[in-house]
Each structure stands twice: as structure tokens, then as C-alpha cells.
Amino acid sequence: MTAAETAAWLLRRDNFLILTHLRPDGDTLGCAAGLCAALRRAGKTAAVLPNPEVTSTYADYVSPYWASDGYHHETVVSVDIATAGLFPNNARPYAEAVDLAIDHHPSYDGFAAECCVDPTLAACGELVYAICLELGQMDPEIALPLYVAVSTDTGCFVYSNTTPNTHRVAAALMEHGDFYRKVNKRCFRTVSLPRLKLESLLLAGMEFHDGGAIAIAGLSLDMMTQAGAGEADAEDLAAFAGQIQGVRISATLRELSPTRTKISLRTDDSLNATRTCALLGGGGHAAAAGATVDLPLEQARHAVLDAIRQIQREG
Numbered sequence: 043m044t045a046a047e048t049a050a051w052l053l054r055r056d057n058f059l060i061l062t063h064l065r066p067d068g069d070t071l072g073c074a075a076g077l078c079a080a081l082r083r084a085g086k087t088a089a090v091l092p093n094p095e096v097t098s099t100y101a102d103y104v105s106p107y108w109a110s111d112g113y114h115h116e117t118v119v120s121v122d123i124a125t126a127g128l129f130p131n132n133a134r135p136y137a138e139a140v141d142l143a144i145d146h147h148p149s150y151d152g153f154a155a156e157c158c159v160d161p162t163l164a165a166c167g168e169l170v171y172a173i174c175l176e177l178g179q180m181d182p183e184i185a186l187p188l189y190v191a192v193s194t195d196t197g198c199f200v201y202s203n204t205t206p207n208t209h210r211v212a213a214a215l216m217e218h219g220d221f222y223r224k225v226n227k228r229c230f231r232t233v234s235l236p237r238l239k240l241e242s243l244l245l246a247g248m249e250f251h252d253g254g255a256i257a258i259a260g261l262s263l264d265m266m267t268q269a270g271a272g273e274a275d276a277e278d279l280a281a282f283a284g285q286i287q288g289v290r291i292s293a294t295l296r297e298l299s300p301t302r303t304k305i306s307l308r309t310d311d312s313l314n315a316t317r318t319c320a321l322l323g324g325g326g327h328a329a330a331a332g333a334t335v336d337l338p339l340e341q342a343r344h345a346v347l348d349a350i351r352q353i354q355r356e357g
């Protein structure tokens with residue numbers, strides 16, 4: 043369905059339960075909060091299924107919309123979820139019962155009865171914004187979480203998925219208040235101390251090859267403990283080494299157990315990341331791929347460098 047058809051569909055229904063995905067990010071949570079606020083403004087009853095994995099970064103934006111125990115719903119809507127496999131545990135009972143999926147993933151697999159999917163959009167928030175306009179609803183309460191959705195899914199408008207439409211939607215949302223200053227500070231200008239310690243430990247143990255063009259970083263379980271870091275502090279750490287000037291190929295290795303290591307590879311045009319990771323039993327995209335190997339961390343360092351060398355030789 044188009045955004046207009048989706049809005050008309052929503053207006054014919056009531057008592058909405060909105061679902062977000064596993065390891066929830068700003069897009070899924072912001073879309074849920076924004077859509078929930080807009081439906082309530084339109085006179086509907088709506089609530090978001092509490093997501094047990096919500097982090098402190100996003101909790102304030104979405105927790106006012108959590109469904110209470112025993113909330114009665116008739117219409118189930120998922121936002122930013124490509125497949126029922128990404129439902130949190132408490133959403134599993136709804137896997138076969140989703141009435142509408144609103145999503146922007148090309149991999150959306152059709153699990154819902156109806157869908158509004160646009161894979162050209164950087165953030166699902168852009169789509170929910172269009173639906174809210176069609177509902178005739180936009181105010182600061184709706185705009186704030188949608189700004190969170192759009193800004194976080196584009197890394198504050200710098201990831202390669204960012205489009206002119208992303209900026210147009212963000213600009214329109216910014217017209218509804220100066221909330222974006224606090225959002226930008228919280229989401230893009232704040233790092234936890236354990237995260238900084240992790241980056242420092244990662245840098246201290248980083249190995250460089252080819253005059254600094256290749257960086258290999260290892261993150262051990264012991265480093266996590268030393269830094270006092272949790273999962274949230276380690277998020278997207280695979281992007282860290284690639285930020286160093288001159289680095290074209292970066293591998294970030296994470297110790298899962300003394301005999302198992304997860305490899306994340308980021309490359310530029312000089313090396314195909316998928317082909318390299320395929321040698322290690324993994325896969326992914328041309329510039330970002332991964333593999334999990336049954337090797338201790340230190341041996342995995344050698345294995346990934348060997349794989350890089352082999353693909354370089356093959357050209």
C-alpha cells in the first residue's frame with residue numbers, strides 16, 4: 043500500500059498494538075512512538091508493545107507509549123521489521139497475526155497480511171512521516187521520535203543511505219520545535235566512559251600492515267571486563283578502525299569464547315569483503331562482511347590476514 047492507502051487503512055481500524063524489533067534501534071522505536079502519538083491524535087487507541095531490550099538512549103522517547111498489562115488490541119502493526127525472525131521474545135505470539143507491516147528493508151519477507159514498504163528510503167521514519175501527514179497529524183510529540191528515527195538510521199545524515207528525501211523529512215520535522223538539539227547531543231555527541239575505554243584498548247592492540255592501509259583490531263572478553271563495558275558499549279565497534287586516516291581495510295575481531303571469534307571486515311574498492319569472508323565461511327556485502335571462526339582470537343588475526351592476502355593475489 044502507499045502511504046495514503048495505509049493512512050486510510052489505519053483510519054478504518056482501532057485499538058492498535060505496535061511492534062518493534064529485536065535489539066531495538068532509534069528507527070524502530072522512533073517509528074513506533076511517532077505512529078502511536080499520531081494515531082492517538084487521530085482519536086484512536088494505540089500502544090507500543092514494551093521492548094525488553096530498549097537502551098537508556100531511547101527509553102525516554104518510547105516508554106510513554108508502552109502498552110500496560112492486559113492492554114486490549116485488535117490491530118497489530120510492525121514498524122521497521124523485515125521478518126518475524128526479528129521479533130523480540132514477547133512479540134513471538136504475534137508472528138502470524140500482524141495485520142500491517144511498515145518497513146523500508148529490501149529484505150522484507152511478506153510476513154504481515156498488509157504492508158507499506160519502500161526500500162528506497164534510508165529510514166522507516168521517512169515512511170511513517172508520510173503516513174502521519176496522510177493521517178493529517180503532525181506536532182512536536184510526533185515529530186520528535188520521527189526525528190530520532192530518521193537521524194539515527196542515517197548516522198546523523200552521513201551514512202551512504204542518506205538521500206535528499208531524508209533531509210527534506212528532517213527539515214520538516216525540525217519545524218516543529220528545537221527538540222533536535224537535545225536529540226543530537228544524546229544520540230551523536232555522547233559516549234559512555236566504558237565505550238571510550240574499549241576504543242582505547244582496541245587502539246592499543248591494533249596491528250597495522252601495508253603502511254597503515256590494513257588495520258586489524260582484536261576485542262577480547264577480558265577487555266570488555268577491563269573497560270566495564272556491556273553490549274551497548276560495544277555497538278558498531280567494527281566501524282572504529284576504519285575511521286583512521288589511511289586505513290582502507292579494517293578487520294575487527296571479537297572473542298566470543300576461547301575457541302571462537304567473530305570477524306567483521308570493512309573495505310574500500312581495493313578489496314571485496316564478501317569474497318574475503320567467504321574464505322572464512324562467512325559473507326555479507328562488498329564493503330562490509332563478516333564470519334565466525336572456530337579459532338582463538340590470536341589465530342583468527344592470522345586467518346583474516348591470510349584471507350585478505352589470498353583475495354589480493356587473485357585480484
Ligand SMILES: [Mn+2]
Nearest residue numbers: 069122166195
Ligand atoms: Mn530502519
